[in-house]
Amino acid sequence: MGTELSNEMSLLFDKLKAELDQQTIQITENITKTVLKVVDEKIQPIIAENERLTREVEKLNKQLQNLDVNARKNNIILHGIPEPNTEKYEDLNALVIKTITDLDVPLENSEINKVQRLGKKMDSEKIRPIMLTTTTIQRKFKFLRTRRKCKKTYILPMTTLRTP
Known part of the structure; x- marks a missing residue:
């Protein structure tokens, strides 16, 4: 009689354990679904904001490219103009005006927006171009x-877009 009771208790205990395991699985699934739903609700505005910002960045990149092309449309590159060892902006400006005027195209100082040598000054004999x-x-x-x-001297237009 003692072993029968203990077998019945063992079966009852196993059934109880199986039911508890099943309930634990259901509770875990319900909690997981609830947490995922809350996370999804919280993340949706972030995803929408990210998409909006991505479109904005694309729009701004296009505007930047247009501004870059627009800024370069009045640029000319002059090659072959001698470069002294020391050159000030005023000297370069006067040299460019003289070179252009010698080509029978009168140039006034007021028609120059900017003039500068391109590249880094090296010790070599290479003459840097002028923009x-x-x-x-x-x-x-x-x-x-x-x-x-x-x-x-040769003159080139500078309108191409440089990409980094």
């Missing part, structure tokens, strides 16, 4: 039409 930014695109085209007259 000339004109105040109007019409002046740039006048300079470009005189390219054939150049013997030692």
Whole structure:
């Protein structure tokens, strides 16, 4: 009689344990679903904001490219203009005005927006090119039409977009 009771208790205990395991699995699944639902609700606005910001970045990149092209449209690159050992901005400005004027295209100081040598000054004999930014695109085209007259200096338009 003692062993029968203990077998029955053992079966009852096993049934109880199985039921508890089943309830634990259901509770875990319910908690997991609830937590995932809450996380999903919290993350949806972040995903929407990320998509909006991605579109905004693409739009700003296009605007930046347009601004870059627009900023370069008045640029001209002059090659072959001698470079002294020491050169100040005023000297470079005067040298560019003289070179362009010698090509029968009168150039006033007020028609120059910016002038500078490109690249790093090296000890070598290599002459760095000069970037000339004109105040109007019409002046740039006048300079470009005189390219054939150049013997030692050559002029190139600078409108291409550089990508980093």
